[in-house]
Amino acid sequence: GAGVSQSPSNKVTEKGKDVELRCDPISGHTALYWYRQRLGQGLEFLIYFQGNSAPDKSGLPSDRFSAERTGESVSTLTIQRTQQEDSAVYLCASSSHSYEQYFGPGTRLTVT
Amino acid sequence: DQQVKQNSPSLSVQEGRISILNCDYTNSMFDYFLWYKKYPAEGPTFLISISSIKDKNEDGRFTVFLNKSAKHLSLHIVPSQPGDSAVYFCAASSLYNTNAGKSTFGDGTTLTVKP
Numbered sequence: 001g002a003g004v005s006q007s008p009s010n011k012v013t014e015k016g017k018d019v020e021l022r023c024d025p026i027s028g029h030t031a032l033y034w035y036r037q038r039l040g041q042g043l044e045f046l047i048y049f050q051g052n053s054a055p056d057k058s059g060l061p062s063d064r065f066s067a068e069r070t071g072e073s074v075s076t077l078t079i080q081r082t083q084q085e086d087s088a089v090y091l092c093a094s095s096s097h098s099y100e101q102y103f104g105p106g107t108r109l110t111v112t
Numbered sequence: 113d114q115q116v117k118q119n120s121p122s123l124s125v126q127e128g129r130i131s132i133l134n135c136d137y138t139n140s141m142f143d144y145f146l147w148y149k150k151y152p153a154e155g156p157t158f159l160i161s162i163s164s165i166k167d168k169n170e171d172g173r174f175t176v177f178l179n180k181s182a183k184h185l186s187l188h189i190v191p192s193q194p195g196d197s198a199v200y201f202c203a204a205s206s207l208y209n210t211n212a213g214k215s216t217f218g219d220g221t222t223l224t225v226k227p
Contacts, residue, residue, distance in 0.1 A: 043201060048214050105154055
């Protein structure tokens with residue numbers, strides 16, 4: 001079946017511009033996660049959606065970052081006024097009733 | 113404070129030998145542990161997991177050991193194959209967390225298996 005998809009796969013933007021990253025989770029998965037991986041570093045948790053519960057935003061690094069999810073489907077991560085330190089691979093994952101997460105291929109964001 | 117630590121950033125082993133990747137955690141509320149494998153330009157993929165009620169879980173060439181008293185887990189790969197070369201992430205979750213299912217990840221260990 002279809003896995004988690006993310007778009008775009010690559011995004012180059014100028015400092016100060018806003019960007020939107022999209023994630024399509026596996027159908028039926030109630031949980032959706034966003035992570036950031038900077039070059040040579042581990043997975044940094046950003047935000048977690050679980051069903052209709054309030055999202056866990058504890059990992060968002062600043063108020064320039066926000067995310068939305070429509071029901072139990074698509075999610076968008078928005079970064080406003082991008083900075084060079086926002087350059088990273090942004091990974092989305094979804095899961096059903098288990099702890100096991102299924103990851104998308106990521107969006108590589110480069111801020112110039 | 114990093115709750116899940118993989119102290120070895122890299123590991124190199126010879127094909128056919130055993131690879132042992134280690135992970136330590138500090139939060140005693142963690143009760144479910146997972147290993148993921150990541151190839152370049154791909155997202156991580158689930159490899160194997162273990163519940164805190166067990167101390168060992170085996171799946172083919174992969175075995176995960178859990179030592180709760182030491183708050184330590186390890187992933188053993190035997191025999192190692194060149195295709196196992198990847199970054200391995202350790203992750204931990206808590207059933208008691210209000211956001212059960214949310215995992216905390218380590219920084220990863222890059223495994224290189226030499227032919």
